[in-house]
Amino acid sequence: MPELPEVETVRTGLEDALKGATIKKVELKRANLRFEFPEHFAKKLTGATIESIGRRAKYLLFHLDNCMVLIGHLGMTGRFSVEKPPKTYGKHDHVVFTLTDGRAVIYNDARRFGFMTLSSEKELSENVFLADLGPEPLEKEFSAKYLEIQLLRRSGPIKTVIMGQGLVVGVGNIYASEALFLAKIDPRKPAKKVADNSAELVKAIRAVLKDAIKSGGSSLRDFVQVSGESGYFQHHFNVYGRAGKPCITCHTPIKNLRMAGRSTFYCPHCQK
């Protein structure tokens, strides 16, 4: 599910559902997801109360009352649902937290690119997964000036560069294409040469992400309660997944190509 807007949508839903909830039991249906669970994972979570749920980049941060933080990543296919304990669990239901109020928090992840780990509250910012991340795209630190400086020292194609989480977090494969369309920049253009357009690019990235968060929010309730798939593909994209279809602006067919192993969509006429 996961680019920043989807993770943010999940975060909001989980916080609504789980704030103040206490974990009574932790069940691991297998020894690992992408990584092994940390030592004493279940034990450290059992009895803890969830005080709040935050987000950094595409990571969910469950702040607990025992000075620990459960760090979760959804990978490509990770999903959380909060519901009455089902009679039987699905093939890819890997983690279950049973709450003291009887509800079950189920983490399902077919491809298992997601993972969970723990950090102390104190050492959170030095956590290996969080330490080297770039600024949040919707925060002030992600400014035109900052982006300009970053772009000037990169030689790779702009699309690949903005997807790197060290430069700015949260821009994944879909929204990279979408943001570049909005900013009218060819995804193949060397990052250096886009430095002059930093202000537009910052604006486009923010606009695309904000818009997606907004539309994700409306279908949120369904998302968390049922283990459904609302949100993502109901969203309308300008270029992503629209190869051969007319550009919404000039009607030129949208092109699709592969960059760094990822499919990329752009309008050859509008994006220079």
Add this chain to the structure above:
DNA sequence: CCTTGAACCTGCGGGC
């Protein structure tokens, strides 16, 4: 340092 490509894993849809 930066960039690229392969790897991780499962499911789905298309073509034959």
Add this chain to the structure above:
DNA sequence: TGCCCGCAGGTTCAAG
């Protein structure tokens, strides 16, 4: 119906 191929929202690691 079934098999094979390519493809999918992300990140890490090794190597150039």
